[in-house]
Amino acid sequence: MPEESYHIVPGSEQHRRLITGSKIAAILGISKFETPAELWLRMRGDVPPQESTPAMRRGHNQEAAILDWYFTEIRPDLTMTAGETTFTRPDLPWAAANPDAVALEDGHTVFIDAKSIARDGGEWGKPGTDQVPAYYVTQMLWAMHMTHGDGGLHVTRTYIVKHGPYVDQTDEYYVDYDPALAQWIQDECHRFWLSLADDYACPDPTPRAGIHKTFAKLHPDIRPDSEWQIHVDTAREYLQAQEARKDAQAREDAAKAEILRCMGDAKTAMCGDVKLGYRRPTKSGVSFYPPVRPAHIEDLPDTPTQAAA
Structure with missing residues (x-):
């Protein structure tokens, strides 16, 4: 049975409960933006949804323009067949992915993902290569993995179009599907998803500037004249x-x-x-x-x- 394709709105209650591409790096502990513990609390609904940041809003607002430039100026040989689309697999009901665009390249389906980068940070390699930050690689692998169920599209390449850090800089990178790595990611994500049902399975806090603000939201009330002994x-x-x-x-x-x-x-x-x-x-x-x-x-x-x- 092929994977289903429709659209799950990021930030919605349905999206919160699913393991999606943007959550993979956090689950694996390689995200710069969120730790496993913070994601665990957010997916359970123990803390409020992640607040929108200027960087997130910039990426969302620029996405359509980046994709339009990419298909018009950089890769006119690609035929765009769909915009942002949700892919799921019947055998993985807890998982989904939302590639920014779907296209055809020489008759084969490929995914396109747009990234708006304000600061490079030395994480990106030479344009035209697969030298992409690991936290983006895992996101792209997950999206392709959602098409590798029985009867699926079996997408094996995702192109990343990076805009920035300079206003006139638009570069192309690629990520190819690795079935062994994708299966390992699936296993790790499934363990994480199962742990959400256990009230005592929250991952330990790991270093990230500002992580304490998430845990501060767990107990907004304060009992007067109370104390707790810390180890x-x-x-x-x-x-x-x-x-x-x-x-x-x-x-x-x-x-x-x-x-x-x-x-x-x-x-x-x-x-x-x-x-x-x-x-x-x-x-x-x-x-x-x-x-x-x-x-x-x-x-x-x-x-x-x-x-x-």
């Missing part, structure tokens, strides 16, 4: 993290001070070809700001001589 290991981790944050901030401020001392009245601080930041006037004087595209240690020259070359 000494948790208390120690909390206090050590506070001290480490103070030390890290002090190190960063000292490095900024040295940069500002060295650069004088120059606007931009460079190390070889790497832009470290720039000076900008403020109400209280001048401040040092990081560049739009973050600098990475691995991009720095190996020696001072190379930096000055």
